[in-house]
Amino acid sequence: MSTSRRFDRGHTDDLVSFLTASPTPYHAVATAAERLEKAGFRRLAESDAWDGGTGGRYVLRGGAIIAWYVPGGSSPATPFRIVGAHTDSPTLRVKPVPDTGSSGWRQVAVEIYGGTLLNTWLDRDLGLAGRLVLRDGTTRLVNVDRPLLRVPQLAIHLDREANSGLKLDRQRHMTPVWGLGEPREGELIDFLAAEAGADAADVTGWDLMVHPVEPPAYLGRDRELLAGPRMDNLLSVHAGTAALTAAAAHDRETGGALPYVPVLAAFDHEENGSQSDTGAEGPLLGTVLERSVLTRGGTPEDRARAYADTVCMSSDTGHAVHPNYAERHDPGHHPMPNRGPILKVNVNQRYATDGTGRAIFAAACERAGVPWQSFVSNNAMPCGTTIGPITAARHGITTVDIGVAILSMHSARELCGADDPHLLANALTAFLTG
Structure with a gap:
């Protein structure tokens, strides 16, 4: 990896800006797209005819983005190197009748939405963001990034057992307040339409x-940690975007030396199973990759050859060892902040890593000069999952x-080490360029 492309603590500073600008998946892909545009990528509409030229391209669909860079000299059978991530995070989402x-x-x-820790939303100043769909089918992003809502907790005087075991009813106890008086139908959408500069009568979704x-x-004390929202998994989306633009710059600087087509695939709806048209279990990634092969003059045979040597690095946050609950972790695997990215392993295929994948990851980290760690769950604890197994099974890569x-x-x-975001970005850049 070119030393001019190495990321440092400035990358983590930029992550702060990315998280702040991306309160929803729709904002996250818009923020990523803006960065890709500045790096020379151009947006393609899925309904348009695509050309087979070189350079950077991306498609947006809802809260998902697929971006790729075709190096000079690529053949139709050139394999892909993919950084996979997801744009959604557990949260509270507004119901169809919101007032x-x-x-x-x-x-x-x-x-x-998703497996959120409900108690962390209590007594917290909350904003409201997302997209408004207008009558003509266009969308308008909206972001009220100031204290607007609050989910008030019941005072200890009215629940003397709260500290012995807080139990929250998802229907009755999680409804935020945003004012006094009687609710009026259409009030919230009227307010948000005004915030977005739209006519409320035109908002139909x-x-x-x-x-x-x-x-x-x-x-x-030494500012070695970073606290913030939506690190799961915008930290990976941010790192993947940076790595893709760095890989494109590396190819231009070296006159088309990349042996792969680098790709960023950031999906929505991972937190509730990935089963949507913008989720990893949908056809979006496969369709984009196939069209890339075909527009470069390829055949189904070329597609099969390209997929045979394609690798996806599915990047998602994992668990650091918790100092107050160390017994919940595997005793031989205690990942720590600021010691580099983690390799996630589960033999029951909750993670897709095998020995071949381990070697690929180790080589990328070695090339980038990045330390790395292993993560495996305690045998007595259930293991989460990612888009990794879905991607492997759906596309055979x-x-x-x-x-x-x-x-x-x-x-x-959430909380991470302040050095880990840029260590991850360096490892992903080495993966995409190597």
Whole structure:
């Protein structure tokens, strides 16, 4: 990897900006697309005819983005190197009839999205963001990034057992307040349309979600930790975007030396199973890769050859050892912050890594000069999963599960080592360029 392309703590500073600008998957892909545009990538519409030229391209669909760079001299059978990630995070999402209330309070009706830690949303200043769909089919992003909502916790005086075992009813206890008085039908959408500069009468659909407005911040005596929202998994989306643009720059600087077509595939809906047209289990990635082969004059045979040597690095956050619950972790595997990305292994295919994948990851880290760690779950604890096994099974390509070790996963505010984001970006750049 070119030394001019190495990332340092400035990358983590930039991650802070990325997280702040991306309160929803729709904002995340828009932010990534803006960065790709500045790096010379151009957007393609899925309904248009594509050409087979070299250079960077990307497609957007809802909260998903697929971007790729075709190096000079690529053949139709040139394999792909893919960084996979997801754009969604556990949160509270607005229901179809949002205006509700009780006992003189105006509230917003929400549904629980993903496996969120409910208690972390209590007594926290919350904003509201997402997309408004207009009558003509266009969309308008909206982001109220100031204190607007709050899920108030019951005072200890009214629940003396709260500290012995807090139990939250997902329907009754998680409805945020946003004012006083009786709810009025259409009030929330009227307000958000005005915030987005749209006519409320033109808003016929919406996808809206709550987000904490407290900005990311460095933490600790030596500022060696970073606290912030949506690290699972915008940390990987940010690193993948940086690695792809670095790989494109490397190819231009070296006159077309990349042996692979580097790809970023950031999907939506991973937190609830990936089964959607923008999720990893949908056809989006396979369609884009196949069209890339065919527009370069390829055949189904070329596609099969390209896939045979394709590798996907599925990047998602994993668990750092928790100092207060160390017994929940495997005793031989205690990933720590700032010691590099983790290789995630599960023999029951909750992660897709095998020995071949381990060797590929180790080579990328060695080339980048990046330390790395292994993660495996305690045998007595259930193991989570990622887009990795889905990608491997759906497309028949070698897939490796990696990520950054964090604490407080699925909290409204998570914690990672401040050096790990740029160590991950360096490893991914080496993977895409090697």
